[in-house]
Amino acid sequence: MTDHAVIGRAPEAELLEAALDAGAHVVLEGPPGTGKSTLLRAVAYMRDVGFAFVEGNTELTPARMLGHFDPALVLARGYSPDVFVDGPLLEAMRAGTLLYVEELNRVPEETLNVLLTAMSEREVTVPRLGRVAAAAGFRLVAAMNPYDPVGTARISGALADRTCRISMGYQSAASEVEIVLHATEDAPAPDWIGRVVALVRATREHPELRVGSSVRGAIDIARVAGALARRRHCDLAAAGLDAALVSLTGRIQVATTSHRTATEIITDLYEQHFAPAAGDSSPGDDPPGKDAACPPSSKGSSRQADNARRPRPRSRPEDRMVSRSELSLSPAFDKVSPEVGQVDEDALREALSDDVQGTVTLMARMLRATDPALRKAAERLSAGLLFDRVMRAAPDRGGVHRRTRSQGRTDGDLDLDASLDQIVAAGVEGRPASLDELVVSHWARSTLALVLVIDRSGSMTGPSLANASVLAAACALRMPDEFAVLAFARDVTVLRDLRDVAPGAVVVDRVLRLVGHGETGLRHALTRAAAALTTATSSRRVVVLLSDCRAGGHDEDGVDSVARAASALDELLILAPAGDCEQAHALARRAGARCSELSTVQDGPAALGDLLTAPTW
Structure with a gap:
């Protein structure tokens, strides 16, 4: 044991030893890299006791924690204590040592229930093995990172009530x-x-x-x-x-x-x-990869180029800048921006609470303001405020991936402990166990590829823009395994593809900059969504269509072609405005899709949550 193993952790080491002396079980709580494992190893070394190490994850079943009967020996000798292989819990209980469970909040609930019995009763009962009592020195010491929401679950009150907690922040x-x-x-x-x-x-x-x-x-x-x-x-x-x-x-x-x-x-x-790294190129050097400057052209060729007729670029609605006088038409603007170049964040937040649709429209127009300071402030604040709004309106219900057991499946891992009775019975009868008799452990939830398709035809302001922006924020917050955003009028614009690593704020910013114009090309949009999903690796592939579903002049064969494109999708949810949803419902019926109506902006995240948590069979 080296003298630097627990640098800066003397108070925590003293608390841990005192808790163990008192017979308590302990949870070390803190972010990664704060020395939780190092602290326990040092304390175990100083106390001259061993410990059994367990890595917490969704694969940690009760059988793996307790132990198991050796299948081959069971077939030869039957169930007896001498063919039982102790798991880490029984090893620690029999030896009277420490059981160290890392990543406690990643352990399945049924496995934690086994620990509860060992902690409170100091004994466990294993089927066909019997009662196992804990020796005097047995203690549970667990570690967890409470700040990681991915793949973790909240620790139950029953477990928290049986443990002492030592908080470990970062060292100095x-x-x-x-x-x-x-x-x-x-x-x-x-x-x-x-x-x-x-x-x-x-x-x-x-x-x-x-x-x-x-x-x-x-x-x-x-x-x-x-x-x-x-x-x-x-x-x-x-x-x-x-x-x-x-x-x-x-x-x-x-x-x-x-x-x-x-x-x-x-x-x-x-x-x-740090100061600039040595060896940087001088300001006059060409940047890496840049071609050398071309020699100046001759006067004749220059004059010819000047005289050549060049097509005048066509202006686009999204390129038009918005003056301060136009922005002031919004009732909230004077409070949001009392002076040129200024934005009052509290006033903008209050306006968003009072009028979501009007304020989202205002923020979108501010992103195209002629005042550069105002544009920069809008870029900094808009997405963050929308995320805050979505998190308050509809908390994430995605849950945690869990493993479950089923019989007769082929897409999982064979659970020998759960299948052992069937294997033994088949052996007695002199036949191989059938597939339907075997128990398989598999994931209970599938991975998700999500494509959000936004109708930007016509007037992309007010409710349409607010719904699109809030729904994009809701998708980004849920962090699907694969996530894409398409916007369509006559043509389709890719705002984010499945392989894009753009942060969520960038995606919301791109949606806020949408300006509605042009006819509807619904069939083309659904076809592009299907094409985007062909590269997805997730097992569940969902398209969320935000549209009134009116087939436009560019949809060949009208509603029939749109219905065929919609039917080709694995799973489609249509979100349509409540006052204009007849054609959306009709398309959903023809394509076997689900349709939800959006009466208010807040309906979007809730409808998305219902889609992602609803069973797919």
């Missing part, structure tokens, strides 16, 4: 510098390490990041920068940015409201904490 900057120095061979100068740690710590408080990096990011930056410098025969300054991008962009999570990518944010933070 000085402690993290010491950790990186000890973890890095041939460690660079402490000053450089200090700036690396400062960079990593800045990711945890960055307004555009939902999750920052732990000290492991700083350790990897130091190691990768050193390896790069040796390969490139340069100093650390020349390798630092690449090392930071490699080490951090996969660790951080960009907030849905951000318009920037992880690479852009890390590059900006690096430039704030």
Whole structure:
């Protein structure tokens, strides 16, 4: 055991030892990289006790926690204690040691119920094995990250009532510098390490990041920068940015409201904490990959080019800028922007609460304001306010992927413990067990590819724009496995394809910039949605169509061609305005789709939630 194993964790180590001395079970709670596992190992070493390690995940069934009868030995000897293989829980109970469960909030509920019995009664009863009592030193120590919503579930009150909780935040900057120095061979100068740690710590408080990096990011930056410098025969300054991008962009999570990518944010933070890397090209140099300047053309060819008739570009509605006087026609604008270039965020938030449709229209027009400061403020605020609105109006009901058991399936893993009775019975009868008798463990929910198709024909203002923007925000917040957004009038515009990594705020911003014009090409839009889904890898493929479903002049054969295109989709939900939904209902009936009516802007997220949580069989 080295003297630096629990750097900066003396108070937590004392609390953990005291809780164990008192006979309590303990949950260590904190973000990744805060030394929870290291702390337990150090305490176990100091107490001279062992511990059984369990990694919490959805595959951790009660049988894997408790143990199992060896199938081959059962067939030869029958059920007896000597053919039972102890799982980590029984190992720790029999030996009187610690059971360490990592990622506790990823463990299935039925497995946690097994732990409840062991914690409260200090014994468990295993079918065909009997009662197993815990020796004196048995304790449960679990670790969990309460800030990760992906693949986790809320811990029950029954489990929380049986444990003591030790909160573990990030260590101090000085402690993290010491950790990186000890973890890095041939460690660079402490000053450089200090700036690396400062960079990593800045990711945890960055307004555009939902999750920052732990000290492991700083350790990897130091190691990768050193390896790069040796390969490139340069100093650390020349390798630092690449090392930071490699080490951090996969660790951080960009907030849905951000318009920037992880690479852009890390590059900006690096430039704030480090001087420009050595070897940068001078301002006069051509940027990498840029062709050399072409020689000037002759006077004759220049005159010929000047005299050539060039087609005048056709103006588009979405290119038209909006003056301040036009914006002032909105009742809320004077409060939202009392002075040129200013935006009162509180006033904009209040206006959005009072009048969603009118305020969304105002924000969309502000994104095309002639005042550049006003445009920039709208870009910064609009998507974030919409996300806040959606989260308050309709909380995510997506839940957590879980595994379940079924008989007779082929798309899963054979559950030997659950199938053992059938296998033994078949052996007694001298026949192989049939597929229908075997129990298979499989995922209870499918992965999702979602394509949102927005009708932008006609007047894309007021309710239409508000519904589209709020629905796009609702889709982005749910983070489907694959997500695309199409907008259509006569032609189809791809705002986000399935492989796009654009942040959610960028998607909402693109929707807000839509300006309605042109005829409806509904068949073409549905065909493009089907084509987009051909590259999807998810098992469930859903198209959400936001439209009144009027077939336009560019839909050959009218409603028949639209119905054929809709019928070709795996799953279609149509969201139509409540006062203009007859044709949407008619299309849904012909195509076997589902149709929901939107009376208010708030209906969109709720209808989307109903679609994604409804059974598909």
